[in-house]
Amino acid sequence: xxxxxxxxxxxxxxxxxxxxxxxxxxxxxxxxxxxxxxxxxxxxxxxxxxxxxxxxxxxxxxxxxxxxxxxxxxxxxxxxxxxxxxxxxxxxxxxxxxxxxxxxxxxxxxxxxxxxxxxxxxxxx
Numbered sequence: 001x002x003x004x005x006x007x008x009x010x011x012x013x014x015x016x017x018x019x020x021x022x023x024x025x026x027x028x029x030x031x032x033x034x035x036x037x038x039x040x041x042x043x044x045x046x047x048x049x050x051x052x053x054x055x056x057x058x059x060x061x062x063x064x065x066x067x068x069x070x071x072x073x074x075x076x077x078x079x080x081x082x083x084x085x086x087x088x089x090x091x092x093x094x095x096x097x098x099x100x101x102x103x104x105x106x107x108x109x110x111x112x113x114x115x116x117x118x119x120x121x122x123x124x125x
Contacts, residue, residue, distance in 0.1 A: 014033065021081055022092035025080075025084065027075065028070065028075050033066075035070050036066050039066060041062045046062060
């Protein structure tokens, strides 16, 4: 995250590896980054690191403040990926992806049924 010198706007960078995390972790991270903006944690005095260790995260007062605000907003502290082991994150992501694939397949079946009905009505006319 950085403040653009020409406009004063804040740019929040969300890395592509968020796609590899379960949605609950992505939601938490996005809220956490917005908490940094709300708390004024942007500028050269702030050190940035993507995917920090739990120790790095827990030692930084600005990280603790952002986490506290995120929890105040109603997110679960247990959704913070810094404190979820890699195997759990990967398992959850695989389960989530499988569920989404099943939902898409079901939607495809429903669309196909509707198309068949439409074709049958069209033939009858």
